[in-house]
Structure formats: C-alpha cells, structure tokens
Amino acid sequence: MSASVKDNSMRLDKWLWAARFFKTRALAQRHIELGRVQVNGAKVKNSKTIVPGDVIDLVLNSLPYKITVLKLNHMRRPAVEAQQLYQEDAAVAAERARQKELDKASRITAAYPDGRPTKRDRRELDKVKRGWE
16 A cells, blocks of 8 residues: 555544544444444444545434534644544534433433432431332
C-alpha cells in the first residue's frame, strides 16, 4: 500500500477508537459486528476503510449518533483533539438530548413519585410487605 493511500484512509474500528466513541478497539469491533454501526447507510465490517466525508450512523447505549468524518488520526489523542475528527448532525444530537431527558425524568417519577421515602415510610412499607399491622 502506498503512503498516499494509507494517509487518506483508515480502518473503521480504529477510527471509532481514536475518535473516543469506544474505550477499546475490541468494543468498537463488537458494535460493528452487531450491526450498530453503518457507513454511508450500509452495514459494514470492521476492516471497512473510511475516508474524510463518510457519514457514520452509530447507536451507543440505545442513543443515535450521526457523524461525518472530517479528519483521520491513527493515534488516540485527548478528547478535545478527538472531537475535531468529526462533525455531528445537529438534529440527531438534539434528539439524543431529548431522549436522555425523557429517560432521566421517567426514572425519577417511576421510582419515587412523591420523593424518596423517609425512614418512617420504609418501616411502614416493610410492615405491609411482611403482613404486619
């Protein structure tokens, strides 16, 4: 492979790791194998080479990401530098933020609709559960 081809393309799993979407390359490979990562609308393999301009659709923790590759970097760098490797679709980012807020709100209201129970409330709940009166 010539130097110019190597500089203009990169393995998908390595790029996702370098861009800090995954902590390890193995996690990136696993997500790709499970079909949670698509490049330009098509399901791909780990060894898929990407170039600047490719659009990656990614599902992480049930949340959608749509990113456009801007640069390639073969080394994992700090988060500030990693964020310069891609541009995220604003509409998908807004949808993800909305989903996070809904998840957060549903967890709070479902677990403790009237707030967290006090010690006295817990004792009363225990009595009811055990059949004491």
